[in-house]
Amino acid sequence: MLPILTVFKWSPDGGKGLARDMRARWALEEVGQAYQVRLVSFKGLKAPEHRARHPFGQIPTFEQDGLVLFESGAIVLHLALRHPGLLPSDPDGRARAMMWMFAAVSTVEPPIVEREQSEFTDRGKPWYSPERFAFLDDAIRARLQDLSAHLGEREWLDGAFSAGDLMMVLVLRRAEAPLLAEFPNLAAYVARGEARSAYKHAYAAQAALYAGGPPEDW
Amino acid sequence: MLPILTVFKWSPDGGKGLARDMRARWALEEVGQAYQVRLVSFKGLKAPEHRARHPFGQIPTFEQDGLVLFESGAIVLHLALRHPGLLPSDPDGRARAMMWMFAAVSTVEPPIVEREQSEFTDRGKPWYSPERFAFLDDAIRARLQDLSAHLGEREWLDGAFSAGDLMMVLVLRRAEAPLLAEFPNLAAYVARGEARSAYKHAYAAQAALYAGGPPEDW
Structure with a gap:
């Protein structure tokens, strides 16, 4: 059976590839695994049927032969461990590729998502202000600066392209474009990811x- | 050579086990691997010597036989993949345990850390207010509610204790105690983790x- 992604x-981005299913889709393309998709409406995200797949009511989920996974990082890692193409063959290199996957979602992504969500969730709140967005931008900048220096x-990030790069490139794509442009080597790194055939x-x-x-019903 | 943790x-918590080295320490104890520690001052975190180990200038790092890792999730996963005791033996169960590791750091932890950091970084800012902390608490509650329901x-989280539980228990310990107490099954889950000999x-x-x-110099 082909795997199914929800x-x-x-998509809130209208198809700019910023939703987290891009991580699973790109990984599937890199390893040459065909897949199907199941579409879920915003209302459907919170329905019991989807909650059974994803306790936090988000996308993507991955299903194949009875295995059901959520968390884009876990889906990419699952594919990377079962197919060649997303992890190096030497044990230390594999450990470092997984390290960069965690760095992407745990260290680089949170301030980017915090800023992005503030645009929506904080609107109308007394703290919604240019001063606060400047503060949030600085938190993102601190991470980008460190990543750029590395x-x-x-x-x-570590030798050949890996699942760590796949995750990091997509996390960086969610940063505001002018912020990313402050770090030309990171912008070029993202462009290298976007140039890969599997990404396209x-x-x-x-x-x-x-x-x-x-x-009509989304 | 014994592995070395930085x-x-x-510790900012004075030893309450909230710093992220607890994740690596607990995993090492679960798999019965002795280790050494290297102490790093706050100033030392940003020094080139430590940056070479950890591009983002944080703790913990893990070193053994030439391999250098940062990201607590990656360190725990590295140990879990190389020693018995932190992942189930069936492939699907292993994938789900890794999924919970990602859920811990990528879905449950960010709002908890955002609230925790706001206490320090936002002090004196115009948006530092009870209303904003109530808003941040609600974001944490939403995650805890979903986790509690699951x-x-x-x-x-999924059959026997795994690296997923190890990560999740320590993430939950960073939530404010009154918030966690609103979800008695989560509080009991954390207590079960804390009762394990390796945790102790x-x-x-x-x-x-x-x-x-x-x-004197920290």
Whole structure:
């Protein structure tokens, strides 16, 4: 059976590839695994049927032969451990690739998502202010600065492209474009990820889904 | 060679086991692996010598036989993949245990850490207010509610104790005590983790380090 991903029926980004199913889609393309998608509406995210797959009511989920996974990092790792192409073969290199996966979601992503969500959840709150967004931008900048210093002139985070790069590139894509542009080596790193054939296929697949605009019931 | 962890020379929590080295310490105890520690001062975190180990200048790091890792999740996963005791033996169960590790650091931890850090970083800012802390508490509550609903009457998140539980228990310990107490099954779950012999050994080791109060140069 082909694996099934659950993805947004309508993505808040309208198909710019910022939703977390891009991580699973890109990984599936890198390892050459065909897949199906199941569309979930915003209302459907909180329905018992989807909650049984994802206790936190989000996307993506991954299902294959009775295994049900949520968390994009876990889905990418599952694919990386079972197919060649996303982890190096030497044990230390594998451990470091997994390390970068955790760094992406645990160290670099939180301030980026915090800022992004504040645009929506904090609107109308007394603390919604340019001063606060500048503060949030600085928190993102601190992470990007450290990552940029580590990356230097490297092509990828640790030798060959890995699941760690896949996760990091997609996390960085969620940062505001002007912020990312302050770190040219990170912007070029993201562009290298986007230039990969597997990325392009994954991007096109999700973009096609949302090209017609929001459906009536999303 | 015994593995070496870098840990705080003086922990901001004074030894309550909330710093992220507890995750590595507990995992090492669960798999029966002795280790050494290297103490790092706050100033030392940002020094080139430590940055070479940890690009983001944090603790813990893990070193053994030339391998250097940062990210507590990656260190725990590395130990779990190389020693019995932290992952089930069936492939699907292993994938789900790793899924819970990602859920801990990527879904449950961010709002908890955001609230915790706001106490320090936002002090004196115009948005530092009871209203904002109530808002942050609600974001934590939403995650705890979903986790509590999933856990139900289960002892652990997915069958036997795993690295997923280890990470989740320590993430939950960082939530404010009154918040956690609103979800009695989560509080009991944390207590079950704390009752494990390996947890107790790990806790005692870090508490002993800080029992004398802050050293002169921390």
